[in-house]
Amino acid sequence: MRKVFVIILLILVGYFLTNTFSLITFGENRIGNTSEEKNVAAYYLNNTKEKTSVANVVTAIVVNYRGFDTLGEVTVLFLATTGLGSILFRRKEDEDQIERISKPSSSLVQTGSRILFPLIALLGIYVFIHGHLTPGGGFQGGAIIATGFLLMLISYKNFKAGHTMLIWVESLAGITFVTIGLWGLLTSGSFLENTLPGGELNNLISGGIIPIIYIAVGFKVAAELTGVLDILLNIKPKK
Amino acid sequence: MIVYVIIFSILSILLIASAIYAVVQKDLLIAVISTGVISLILSVFFYLMHAPDVALTEAAIGIALTTIIFVITIRNTTRNEDESIDNNLDKF
């Protein structure tokens, strides 16, 4: 009975979704001529090169035009980490008998992850330093670094992602982001105003404050995601 | 152009098939790996639709991190969807 209702509901939802999206042609040009600036996408595409001198338009939108949104997003990530820690709370006495992995990994896995970890971290740092020139940025680079930490956490029994270190990295990155934003507010009158000189397009040092903020976001996301993985891996397993 | 048509059709069939398999499969570990396959195909879709930033994010977060937190949860709970059969599957 329940399944019949669900299938009727699914048919209704599918019918209305199909009807709606048959009106939106796939691959149609909805921006129009960018120099006329009829909509917000045209404005971004037309002005990014001159005003911010950042090559990657998505980076310019995420960090500068919608920078406040990104600040809210990293706050949500921080709240998720905190919530995870308080939901899966464990007492101090249990701390000694943590069993992250029941059996030690084979030496093949251990040696492999020890060789791969610096390379993965290097790739992550490359991705978020070049976030304004190539595809990628703080979120992607941070996630890649967290993957490297995950590899070490599951292959070594006594590898610890120090919580004090994670907290310090995260707080300093967050403070950098907010300070740059407030500085723009004080000097130019709007939060996250790009006050530094833009520089030349397609150079590593260009784009004013955008690379600095994206590097801070990268460190913050890496610390938060590593914290999530560390909390989840340290749950006491069932008997 | 014809190459695009073939690639898009094959990928969309694979996408829907792995989504259905993830929902139907009783062994939760296999279902989670199937969810990872969805993310992988989705990342190829994003790359073909000229969204390299989104493809990179989906590859790093959707394939690696989401799959591993599901696997950790299954390690701490149970591997059978029904929980009625023997628990031999649970040891891993």
Next chain:
Amino acid sequence: MYNLELQNNLITTSVYGSAIALILIGLYAVLVKKNLIKIVIGLSIIDAGIHLLFVAIGYIKGFTAPIFSPGSENLANKMVDPVPQALVLTAIVIGFATTAVALSLVIRLYKHHNTARIDQIKSLKW
């Protein structure tokens, strides 16, 4: 098969169709399945479908990715819509955070009731 309109229709159907199919399959899992981990899997499938739908709306046929590279600085007129891409970038990271919180609640529930099935949880007290 060499008909251009037919090819366009096939691409449209495969992209929009698979996005809508993902949303419906995820909704089915959320509504019908009893196991909490299966429900979270269903939620992440819905997430994937919505991301695909967003990026598909921003795609423009024959245009390039919204990145200025040396030698193609004057192509601002030939770039796909960057706004949905920025929104989806945000949504993927937030989706990971919500999935992590949901799974930690599942672990907590399993430790209290020794079951992850919502029809076998008898008492509502934690």
